[in-house]
Amino acid sequence: MLWREKYEQWLQQLPANDPLREQLSDIQQDERKLEDSFYKNLEFGTGGMRGILGPGTNRMNIYTVRKAAYGLGAFIESQGEGAKQCGVAIAYDSRHQSQEFALEVAKTLGAFGIRSFVYESLRPTPLLSFAVRHLSAVAGVMITASHNPPEYNGLKMYGDDGAQLPPEAADLIVGYMDQAESEITIETISEEGLNKLLTWIGNDVDQAYLEKLKMIQLNPEAAQSELSIVFTGLHGTGTLMAKKAFDTLGYRNVTYVEEQSIPDPEFTTAPSPNPEEPEAFRLAIETGKKVNADILLATDPDADRLGIAVRNQEGEYILLTGNQIGAILIEYILDQKQQKNMLPENGVIMKTIVTTEMARAIASRYGIDTIDTLTGFKFIAEKIQEFEKTNNKTFLFGYEESYGFLAGDFVRDKDAIQAAVLLAEAASHYTNEGLSLYEVLIEIFNTVGYHKETTRSLKLEGKDGAEQIRSILGSFRAEPPKTINGVNVLTIEDYQTGKKIDVRTSQQTMLVLPNSNVIKYILEDGSWICIRPSGTEPKIKFYYGVKAEDSAIAAERISALVETILERAAVKGA
Numbered sequence: 001m002l003w004r005e006k007y008e009q010w011l012q013q014l015p016a017n018d019p020l021r022e023q024l025s026d027i028q029q030d031e032r033k034l035e036d037s038f039y040k041n042l043e044f045g046t047g048g049m050r051g052i053l054g055p056g057t058n059r060m061n062i063y064t065v066r067k068a069a070y071g072l073g074a075f076i077e078s079q080g081e082g083a084k085q086c087g088v089a090i091a092y093d094s095r096h097q098s099q100e101f102a103l104e105v106a107k108t109l110g111a112f113g114i115r116s117f118v119y120e121s122l123r124p125t126p127l128l129s130f131a132v133r134h135l136s137a138v139a140g141v142m143i144t145a146s147h148n149p150p151e152y153n154g155l156k157m158y159g160d161d162g163a164q165l166p167p168e169a170a171d172l173i174v175g176y177m178d179q180a181e182s183e184i185t186i187e188t189i190s191e192e193g194l195n196k197l198l199t200w201i202g203n204d205v206d207q208a209y210l211e212k213l214k215m216i217q218l219n220p221e222a223a224q225s226e227l228s229i230v231f232t233g234l235h236g237t238g239t240l241m242a243k244k245a246f247d248t249l250g251y252r253n254v255t256y257v258e259e260q261s262i263p264d265p266e267f268t269t270a271p272s273p274n275p276e277e278p279e280a281f282r283l284a285i286e287t288g289k290k291v292n293a294d295i296l297l298a299t300d301p302d303a304d305r306l307g308i309a310v311r312n313q314e315g316e317y318i319l320l321t322g323n324q325i326g327a328i329l330i331e332y333i334l335d336q337k338q339q340k341n342m343l344p345e346n347g348v349i350m351k352t353i354v355t356t357e358m359a360r361a362i363a364s365r366y367g368i369d370t371i372d373t374l375t376g377f378k379f380i381a382e383k384i385q386e387f388e389k390t391n392n393k394t395f396l397f398g399y400e401e402s403y404g405f406l407a408g409d410f411v412r413d414k415d416a417i418q419a420a421v422l423l424a425e426a427a428s429h430y431t432n433e434g435l436s437l438y439e440v441l442i443e444i445f446n447t448v449g450y451h452k453e454t455t456r457s458l459k460l461e462g463k464d465g466a467e468q469i470r471s472i473l474g475s476f477r478a479e480p481p482k483t484i485n486g487v488n489v490l491t492i493e494d495y496q497t498g499k500k501i502d503v504r505t506s507q508q509t510m511l512v513l514p515n516s517n518v519i520k521y522i523l524e525d526g527s528w529i530c531i532r533p534s535g536t537e538p539k540i541k542f543y544y545g546v547k548a549e550d551s552a553i554a555a556e557r558i559s560a561l562v563e564t565i566l567e568r569a570a571v572k573g574a
Contacts, residue, residue, distance in 0.1 A: 003034075003035050003038040003039040004038070006038045006057055007024075007034060007037075007038045007056075009182060009184075010024065010038075010055065010056070010184065011024065013182060013184040013185060014184060020054075020055040020061055020063075021055075023054055023055045024055045024056075027055075032462075035463070036056075036058060036461075036462045036463065037054060037055060037056025037057070037058055037059055038056045038057050038058060039058060039463050040057065040058050040463075041057045041058065041064075041067075041177075042057065042058050042059065042060065042064050044170050044173075044174055048068075048142075048154060048155050048156035048157050048164070048165075049064075049068060049154055049155055050145050050146070050148065050152060050153070050154030050155075050537070051064075051152065051153075051154065052151050052152055053096055053097065053151055053152065053153055057183065060097075060101075060145075060152070060153045060154065060155075062097075062100065062101065062104050063183035063184050063186070064183055065101045065104045065105060065108075065143075065155060066104055066105075066107075066108045066183060066186045066188065067177050067180055067183045067186060068105075068155055068157075068173075068177060069104065069105040069108035069109055069141070070108055070176065070177060070180050070186050071173040071174060071175075071176040071177030071180075072088070072105075072109065072139060072141070072157060072173055072176075073108060073109045073111070073112040073114055073176075074112070074173075074176035074179070075169070075172055075173045075176055076088070076109075076112065076114055076138055076139060077112050077114070079138070083138045084112065084113055084114045084115070084138075085115060086115070086136060086137055086138040086160070087114060087115030087116055087117055087135070087137050087138065087197075087199075088105075088106075088109055088114060088115070088116050088117070088137055088138065088139045088140060088141060089116075089117045089118075089128060089131040089132045089135055089137040089139075089140040089141075089158075089201075090102050090105055090106055090116055090117065090118045090119070090128075090140070090141045090142075090143075091118075091119045091122075091123045091124075091125070091127060091128035091131065091140075091141075091142050091143070092119070092122055092123075092142070092143035092144070093122055093124075093125075093142075093143065093144040093145075093236055093237050093301050093302045094122050094235060094236050094237060094263035094264065094265055094301055095143075095144065095145055095150070095152070095153045095265050095301065096150070096153060096265040097153060098122070098143045098144070098153060098265075099122075099143075101143045101153065101155065102118060102119075102141070102143045103118070103194075104188070105141050105143070105155075106118055106194060106197075106198055107188035107189050107194055108186060108187075108188050108189075109197075110188070110189030110193055110194045110197045110198070111187045111188055111189045113197070114197070115197050115198075115199070116194075116197060116198045116199070117131065117135055117137060117198075117199050117200075117201050118198060118199070118200060118201065119131075119200075119201055119202060119205075120200045120201065120202040121202065122236075122237050122240075122263060123206075123237055123240075123241070124236075124237040124238060124241055124299075124302055124303030124304065124415075124416070124417060125142050125144060125146075125156070125237075125302040125303065125304040125413060125414075126303065126304055126411045126413055126414070126415035126416070126417060126418070127205070127206070127209060127241065128140050128141075128142045128158065129158060129162040129163070129411045129412050129413040129415075130162065130205070130208075130209045130212070130410060130411050131201065131205050132158050132159075132160065132161075132162040133161070133162040133410065133412070134205055134208050134209075135201070135205070136160075137160065138160050139157065139158060139159060139160060140157070140158030140159075140162065141155060141156070141157055141158070142155070142156040142158070142302065143155055144156065144301065144302040145301075146300055146301065146302055146304070146305070147272075147273050147274035147275070147276075147300040147301060147305065148537065149267075149271070149272065150265060150266050150267055150271075157170070157173065158412075158413075161381065161385050161412055162381070162411065162412035162413070163377075163378050163381030163382065163384075163385065163412035163413065164376070164377065164378035164381070164413060165378065166378060166382060167514065206241070206244060209241075209410075210244060210245060210248045212408060212410040213245055213248065213249070213408070213417070213418065213421065214248070214249065215408060215410075216407045216408040216418060216421075216422065217249065217421075217425060218332075218333065218336040218337070218340070218425065219336065219425060219428075219429050220249070220250070222424075222425045222428035222429045222432070223249050223250035223251045223252075223424075223425070223428065224250065225428035225429075225431055225432055226253065226431075227253060227294050227295070227424065227427055227428040227431050228253050228255070228291055228292060228293040228294050228295075229246075229251065229253060229254045229255070229293060229294070229295055229296075229297065229424055229427075230254075230255045230256075230257065230284050230287050230288045230291065230293040230295070230296045230297070231246075231254055231255070231256050231257070231284075231296075231297045231298075231420070232256070232257035232260045232261070232281075232283065232284045232287075232296075232297070232298045232299075233256075233260060233261060233298075233299050233301075233303065234260050234267065234270045234273040234275070234280055234298055234299065234300060234301060235260050235262060235263060235264035235265075235266075235267045235268070235269070235270060235273060235301065236263065236273065236299065236300065236301030236302060236303060237263070237299075237301065237302055237303045238299030238300075238301075238303035238416060238417070239256055239260075239261040241303065241417050242254075242256075242297075242299070242303075242417060242420055243256065245417050245420065245421050246420075246421065246424070249421055251421075251424055255287060255291050255293065257283050257284050257287050259283060260283060260284075267301070269282075269283055270282075270283075273300055273301050274300060274305075275298040275299060275300055275305055275306060275307025275403055276305075276307060276321075276322070276402070276403055278319060280298055280307070281296060281298055281307070281309050281317070281319060284296040284297075284298055284309065285309065285317050288309070288317060289317075294310075294311065294427060294431065294436070295308055295309070295310055295423065295424070295427050295437065296308065296309040296310075296317060297420050297423065297424075299416040299417075299420070300403075300416070303416045303417060304404060304413060304414045304415065304416055305322075305402065305403040305404055305414065305416055306325070306403055306405065306416035306419040306420055306423070307319060307320075307322075307325075307403055308320050308325055308423055308437075310427075310436060310437045310438045311436060311438060312438050313438070313439075318438070320437075320441070321401070321453065322355075322399070322400070322401045322402055322403040322404070323355060323356035323358065323359075323401050323451070323453050324441055325399075325403070325405070325419070325423070326351070326355070326356070326359060326397075326399040326401075326405060327356065327358045327359060327362060327441070327444055327451075328423075328426060328437060328440055328441055328444070329397060329399070329405060329407070329419070329422055329423065329426065330349060330359055330362050330363060330397055331362055331440065331444055332422070332425075332426040332429070332430075332440075333396060333397055333407065333422075334362070334363065334366040334368060334396070335366075336429075337396075338366055343366065343368070344394040344396075345367075346392060346393050346394050347368045347369075347393070347394045347395075347396045348368065348369050348370070348371055348387070348393040348394065348395060348396060349363045349368055349369070349370045349371070349396055349397050349398070350370070350371045350372075350373060350380045350383055350384075350395070350397070350398035350399075351370060351371075351372060351373070351398065351399055351400065352372065352373055352374065352375045352376070352379070352380075352400040352401070353372050353373070353374060353375065353493075353495075353513075353518070353520060353530060354375055354400070354401055354455075354530045354532075354543040355399065355400050355401045356401065356451050356453050356545060357451060357526070357528075357545060357547065358444070358448060358449075358451035359399070361448035361449065361451075362444065362448055365447070365448070368396065369393075371383060371393075372513070373513065374495065374513050374514060374516050374518070375400065375516075375518070375532065375535075376535065377398070377400060377404055377406070377413050377414045378413075379513075379514075380398040380400075380406065381412040381413065383395075384398070384409050384412065385412075395409050399414075400414070401453060401455070401543070403416075405418065405419040405422075406418065407419075407422055423437075426440075445551075449547045449548070449549075450547065450548050450549065450550055450551055450553075450554050451545065451546070451547050451554070452545070452546050452547075452548070452551070452554035452555065452557075452558050453543070453544060453545040453546075453558075454543075454544050454558055454562065455541060455542065455543050455544070456541070456542045456544075456562060456566065457534070457539045457540070457541050457542070458539060458540050458542075458569075459537070459538060459539050460538055460539065460540065461538040462538070465538050466538070468540075469533050469538075469539075469540045472531075472540055472569050472570075473517060473519065473531065473533065473540070475569070476519050476531055476568075476569070477494065477496070477519060480492050480519075480521070481521070481568065482503055484521070484523060484527075484529070484561065484564055484565070485560050485561065485564055487523045487524050487525050487527065488503070488504075488523065488524040489503050489521050489522070489523055489524075490502070490503060490504070490522050490523060490524050491503065491521075491522045492519070492520070492521055492522075493511060493518075493519070493520040493521075493522070494518075494519055495511060495513060495514075495515060495516040495517070495518040495519070495520070496515055496516065496517050496518070496519075497515075498510055498511050498515050499511065516532070517532060517533060518530065518531070518532040519531050519532075525546075525547075525557075526546070526547045527544070527545065527546045527547070527557060527558075527561060528543075528544070528545045529542065529543065529544055529545075529561060529565055530542075530543040531543075531565075531569075540569075542562070542565055542566065542569070544558050544561045544562055544565070545558075546558045546561065
């Protein structure tokens, strides 16, 4: 169906008093906006679906939410009555319409006779992952757009293992979604019927999570140190659970950024609610200076990502990268487990293919293997599930460069609450030894080499943007570089074809990871570049990593890589 036909269908089917009808009227003279709202269906990516709020098939609204829930409902129904009785856990964040969308999911599932367990108030994404397993639910749904701007919302789906759905299950659900004739005519259950199938959940599940949180502690006594912590939830879900977590584990010297502890869908004091961004730490730094804090912690709105600022040698707060945070946590976990004779011989660290090689270098010093996965924490969760069945590996830690960390496998997605209490513990422990986290990082660099990574993204929205992204990737695939800045390319890993190519010999071997639209180049000097489209935003992403003798050389190498690759992609300045 052409986009204009879909638009006309919506005008015919929308209820007369539906607010979306008025919003459509506001854009009906803007052909470009109208087309972008209807030219395709909102797509499932690495984390479900995510989009701008508004009317249309390519927007987040109650009808596109119902369509996604319809696909999940049909998928669960195909598994039999037992699956329907196990039910679906549902949580939501602080964004516009999040609670409304959560109830729309429950109402749509209710039409299939499927039970729902819905949080009584907003909760972090990791609590949803935990609830799926704790309640033995057949699936989970999280309403969130993570760290996207305020005009976005989204929906993540989880399997019965508490992990985001793997591609195979997601494809089946999309197939069921496509069977719906129209988003607007999808049936939902009455309020009376919903009450019979809906169970509200809250503090009891929180307490069960907090009991599990105690199990990842390596030095519980560290909580008694004088370490001063500032925490901000950036107007999202993080503050509620962080307070409970720090209180439960005995941390008393924690200051919460008051203005950002209040849930706010506009993220008024943090327009870009992303703990990767310096601006997100502005109020935390102001608060940190007032209370002389040692570390500053920030979670994104759904509290699955964590950022940290630490004091450098001059006493100034600096932000660490996700790669650096993960390196510190790996060093702390492995060192403490080794000292306590708790380090398993078959232990394993997991990271994504775009995450620093520093992780592998640290782990190898302790005789621990490192396994790479595709981007997306569901692939790390998939390996955890595999190890549970085979018992051939013991999961110790998993992370991705985009500020996602997991230590305790009672959650099967990245968990900023876990990471926050572990970083507090590590900082307290090292403080007792006379070291700051910054000094620990410098020691790591001195031991395994100076690793530096960076990411550049180019935002290309709409239909034209999607075509540009395909064109850029197609160009790198059709004409791969043999040298970059005078350094030979050793191997090309093309995850779409599943082949690893030795550039010197042209020998090809098969990659062990699933197919994905990703290309990675590994250079002779240990540098690497990886290119992939974002699964959740209209962006193409370029990842870079180098290893050097010191920070100056690393900065020079990575700057040259960025410039060359963006020029090659004809997107200089992205």
